[in-house]
Amino acid sequence: MMAVAVVAAACTFTVGSGAIDGSPSPTPTPSERPSPVPTGPGSAAAAMRQLCVPAKSGSKKPAVPGETPDAIAEVEQQVEAVRGFPYTRPVAVDPITQTQMDAKLTASFDDTYPADLYDRRTLAWRTLGVIGPQQDLREALLAFQTGQVIGFYNPETGELVYIGDASLDLTERYVLAHELTHAIDDQRFDLTRIDPLVERCQDERFQAALGAVEGSAQYFATQVITRFPGGDLGGGEQPSLDGIPPFLVAMELWPYTAGQAFMTAMEQRGGAGGIDRALEAFPVSTEQVIHPERFPSDVPTPLDVPDRARELGKGWYDLDVMQVGEEFLHEMLVLRLDDATATAAAAGWDGGIYRAWSDGTHTAVVLATAWDTNEDAQAFAGAAQDWLDAGDTPGVVLEAGSTQVTLVFSDDPAVLETLRQHP
Numbered sequence: 001m002m003a004v005a006v007v008a009a010a011c012t013f014t015v016g017s018g019a020i021d022g023s024p025s026p027t028p029t030p031s032e033r034p035s036p037v038p039t040g041p042g043s044a045a046a047a048m049r050q051l052c053v054p055a056k057s058g059s060k061k062p063a064v065p066g067e068t069p070d071a072i073a074e075v076e077q078q079v080e081a082v083r084g085f086p087y088t089r090p091v092a093v094d095p096i097t098q099t100q101m102d103a104k105l106t107a108s109f110d111d112t113y114p115a116d117l118y119d120r121r122t123l124a125w126r127t128l129g130v131i132g133p134q135q136d137l138r139e140a141l142l143a144f145q146t147g148q149v150i151g152f153y154n155p156e157t158g159e160l161v162y163i164g165d166a167s168l169d170l171t172e173r174y175v176l177a178h179e180l181t182h183a184i185d186d187q188r189f190d191l192t193r194i195d196p197l198v199e200r201c202q203d204e205r206f207q208a209a210l211g212a213v214e215g216s217a218q219y220f221a222t223q224v225i226t227r228f229p230g231g232d233l234g235g236g237e238q239p240s241l242d243g244i245p246p247f248l249v250a251m252e253l254w255p256y257t258a259g260q261a262f263m264t265a266m267e268q269r270g271g272a273g274g275i276d277r278a279l280e281a282f283p284v285s286t287e288q289v290i291h292p293e294r295f296p297s298d299v300p301t302p303l304d305v306p307d308r309a310r311e312l313g314k315g316w317y318d319l320d321v322m323q324v325g326e327e328f329l330h331e332m333l334v335l336r337l338d339d340a341t342a343t344a345a346a347a348g349w350d351g352g353i354y355r356a357w358s359d360g361t362h363t364a365v366v367l368a369t370a371w372d373t374n375e376d377a378q379a380f381a382g383a384a385q386d387w388l389d390a391g392d393t394p395g396v397v398l399e400a401g402s403t404q405v406t407l408v409f410s411d412d413p414a415v416l417e418t419l420r421q422h423p
Contacts, residue, residue, distance in 0.1 A: 037304040044305045044355045048321040051120070052201035056111035063092035063159035071168050072176065075224070079180045082223040084272050091183045092159040101163055102146040109145075113138050117201075117320075124320040124356035127363040127409050129393030130247040130332050140244050144252060151175050153182040155191045170225065177221035185216055189279040204300075204323035204352075207255065209282035211289040215259025216275055219267065222260070250331040258289050258327070265292035286327035287349050300325075301351035301370040303404075308357060308366065311422060312415055315359040324352035324367060333383055336390040345383030348376020350403070362412035364419060374402045381405045396420045 039045040068076070072093050080086050096104075115138065122137040131137065151162030160179050164172045185191060191213055197206040241249055262283070266274035269292070281296060288295040309316040326349035333342035351370035356363060371377035377399070384407055385397045394416055395409040408419035 037302045038306070042307045044303075044321050044353055047307070047318045047355060048201060051117070051318060051321055052199075053114040053117040054199040054201070055114065061157065063094075063154075063157040065090035065092040065158075068093060075168070075173060075176045076180055078224045078228045079177055079184055079220065082220050082227060083181065083184050085184070085188060087184055088187045089158070091180065092157070094159060094161045095164050096161060098150075098163050101149060101151075101161070104161070105145050105149060106142070109138075109142055113141055120320045120356075120358075121322070123358060123363045124322070124354070124365055125247075127356065127365045127393075127411060128332070128354070128367070129391060129395070129409070130335065131245040135245050137248070140248050144241070144244050144248065151179050153179045153186070155182075155186045158183070158186075170230075173230075174221050174225055177224040178217040181217040181220040182213070185213070185279060189276070191279075194282070202323060204286060204325040204328070205282075205284050207251075207325065207327065208284055208286050208289050210255040211259035211262055211286065212278045212282050213259070214255040215261070215263035215289075216279060218256050218260035219263040219275065247331050247335060250334075251327070254286075254327055254331075258286075262289045262292050262295075266295075286325040290326055291347075303351050303353045303368045303370055305353060305355035305366045305368050308355075308364070308419070311418060312357060312364060313359065316357045316364075317359070319356040319358040319363065321353065321355045324354055324369070325349065328352070329369070329380070333387055336387050337383060341383055341386075345380045348372045348379065350376075362410065362415060364410040364412070364415050365408070366419060367407040367409070369405050369407075371403045371405065377401075377403050377405050 037043070037045075068090065076087065076091070118138040118141070122131070122135075125131045125137060126133055126135070131140070151160070151164075153160045160176075160183060162172075162175060162179060164175070168176065182191065194206065194209045194213065197209060263275050263278065266278045268274075270277065278295070283289050283295050285298075285300050287300070288298065291298075305321075307318070309318065326346050329349060329352065330342050330346040333345055337345075348371045349369070350372050352368065354365055354367040356365040358364075369377075369380065371380060381397050381399055384405070388395050388397065393409065394411060394413070395407055396416065396419070398406040398408060398420065408416065410416040410419060
């Protein structure tokens with residue numbers, strides 16, 4: 001259900017047709033122990049199970065490797081040298097044009113991003129204020145991918161698809177080294193283990209695991225270029241990001257930048273074995289990726305947002321439920337606050353989830369967060385209030401406990417007042 005895709009200047013796992021499906025889950029982590037919060041009828045967990053629409057799987061037929069071009073074989077050897085172990089089987093490589101790449105992505109887009117889920121999430125994100133009132137999440141994702149993705153590795157089929165030819169410039173060598181790192185990591189660690197997170201719509205855990213996977217590819221691709229320099233930089237204009245919500249761009253690019261920093265820290269902690277261990281047991285939160293010293297012991301506090309549909313009035317129903325991590329909150333705050341303030345306010349994160357409802361005309365969202373200390377909670381509450389004051393998003397900051405802060409949002413003033421009085 002997922003393919004590892006390379007965008008201009010970075011790479012990402014893209015939830016897509018025909019990549020990850022049906023693989024056994026990894027050994028349970030501490031965050032998978034029984035939750036102290038409700039998970040039965042009426043709970044946010046139950047609503048998430050009902051509302052989740054996983055991406056559709058594509059073909060599981062393994063790609064048949066052909067003759068590997070000499071230039072690609074050379075990069076494969078370089079990846080083996082920096083990675084420290086060999087490929088166990090040949091990688092099928094398929095060079096295509098940008099037009100063909102865009103056609104592939106467009107053809108699989110509906111399966112990759114189910115309209116029902118992403119149309120509902122669009123309403124929730126507009127209400128939260130992380131995308132504009134006229135912006136559409138699926139349209140923005142399609143615009144980001146077409147013209148941005150320059151290659152992907154499919155763990156399910158073992159195929160590497162990239163834009164390029166037999167003559168590789170420096171940029172193309174980096175892209176191939178990145179994708180070939182995905183391939184060698186997949187052969188050793190089975191990257192399809194990330195698939196159950198997609199199937200269960202565990203967005204925060206998926207983003208964290210993605211940081212480890214992309215971080216490894218970024219780290220070793222950089223090692224290839226450093227240890228085996230050569231080739232022209234290459235030309236071509238960078239695709240435009242005009243019109244794509246900055247919040248979405250930041251969330252899409254985060255696994256590459258933060259992931260590389262995380263894996264660099266893992267290497268400094270334990271050499272190549274440190275990187276391997278992060279692929280054997282993925283980080284479970286973006287907090288662990290942002291703060292490598294918290295990996296693997298600091299796991300999130302589970303939170304619940306009970307059903308409020310009946311209190312909101314006749315015709316209200318569940319719209320969306322999503323895990324909210326440190327990275328989500330940071331990118332939300334940095335839309336209106338300076339980066340230092342946003343970083344400090346999000347740094348004490350210990351858990352988060354939002355639940356959204358709609359009556360078909362209006363939308364309401366309750367965002368519950370947990371923090372390591374009372375001081376961390378106060379810092380976030382203050383920054384969140386400053387964020388609301390700096391924009392026009394209808395919302396209220398509520399402090400529900402010494403280490404918990406709840407934010408409520410609605411485009412209906414009466415509903416917002418109901419949420420404010422009865423969080």
